[in-house]
Amino acid sequence: MKTWSLILTTLEMHGSCVLVSVIGTQGSAPREAGAHMIVTRDGYYGSIGGGTLEWRAIAAAQTMIGPSEAARISSHALGPELGQCCGGRVELAMEAFTPGSIARVKELAEREDQGHFTITRLIAGRSVEQSFGEHRRRIYLFGAGHVGRALVLALAPLPFDVRWIDPRPEAFPRAVPQNVSLHQIEEPVRILANAPAGSIALVMTHSHALDLAIVDAALRCPAIAHTGLIGSLTKRARFEKRLREAGVAASRIEALICPIGISGIKSKEPAMIATATAAQILVLDEALRLAIPADAPHHSTQRIGGSR
Numbered sequence: 001m002k003t004w005s006l007i008l009t010t011l012e013m014h015g016s017c018v019l020v021s022v023i024g025t026q027g028s029a030p031r032e033a034g035a036h037m038i039v040t041r042d043g044y045y046g047s048i049g050g051g052t053l054e055w056r057a058i059a060a061a062q063t064m065i066g067p068s069e070a071a072r073i074s075s076h077a078l079g080p081e082l083g084q085c086c087g088g089r090v091e092l093a094m095e096a097f098t099p100g101s102i103a104r105v106k107e108l109a110e111r112e113d114q115g116h117f118t119i120t121r122l123i124a125g126r127s128v129e130q131s132f133g134e135h136r137r138r139i140y141l142f143g144a145g146h147v148g149r150a151l152v153l154a155l156a157p158l159p160f161d162v163r164w165i166d167p168r169p170e171a172f173p174r175a176v177p178q179n180v181s182l183h184q185i186e187e188p189v190r191i192l193a194n195a196p197a198g199s200i201a202l203v204m205t206h207s208h209a210l211d212l213a214i215v216d217a218a219l220r221c222p223a224i225a226h227t228g229l230i231g232s233l234t235k236r237a238r239f240e241k242r243l244r245e246a247g248v249a250a251s252r253i254e255a256l257i258c259p260i261g262i263s264g265i266k267s268k269e270p271a272m273i274a275t276a277t278a279a280q281i282l283v284l285d286e287a288l289r290l291a292i293p294a295d296a297p298h299h300s301t302q303r304i305g306g307s308r
Helices: 003-014 051-064 099-113 146-155 188-194 208-220 233-245 250-255 270-291
Strands: 017-026 036-039 044-046 070-077 089-097 117-123 126-132 137-142 160-165 180-183 199-203 224-229 298-300
Touching: 003 017, 003 036, 003 044, 003 099, 017 051, 017 126, 036 051, 051 070, 051 089, 099 117, 099 126, 137 146, 137 188, 137 208, 137 270, 146 160, 146 270, 160 188, 188 208, 199 208, 199 270, 208 224, 208 233, 208 250, 224 233, 224 250, 224 270, 233 250
Parallel strands: 117 298, 137 160, 137 199, 160 180, 199 224
Antiparallel strands: 017 036, 017 089, 036 044, 070 089, 117 126
């Protein structure tokens, strides 16, 4: 969710809204610090975790909607205070915005459009560090067959930048999700030349020979953190032999993901394979975010908005 862009749209349409943010947690909590929700007179967008905490936060935020900007910070014990089983403590910041906030909100929306960033802001007289925007990991998806089409749909609501590649004319559907770009390329391996660090390659073309060429290129490309190949253990064994003969590093061959998808899902239905693979990509993405410093957001100590 693009928080500031949505606030800007909400202000232009409704005139006022409240941003509710999780700014701190202790113990078990339904959402992590950095979760946001935008509350209007008639409803809300996003979530800070559901349950009684969210219901009460919406009610409290709606009392702040009015002609003036306002801000407050509150702390909530989930078990004793709200009866939630999480049992931890959550700290919330609530900020009411009005038409007078539009210039400042627009500035933040423009920064958000440029990608993930972190700023330090004064909220109710307190200095609070917050992150906004999304870091979208690059996914190279080779093959526009049944599983490829199902996987594109499974990845549609997730924070990934999907490059969908197939050499065949008219292989792609007429409409694709917003996070997908189409590349009809006669030599698909060439697209990996400009891969950003930490990218993931998934190979499921119509040709085993083309699969092998792409896997070979992906495993040799240092920017590709993980390479997944659709197929059986038998296909994997054959590819391993060919890759060793071609001189691909043993450690990279060993790391090849084949078959793809999390374990425990046996169905061969394209949608089932796509669901299992999307879940696996989320696991890989989370591990990479913890391991690769380059994924850290840009940090600014600029104080925007002042004390309210």
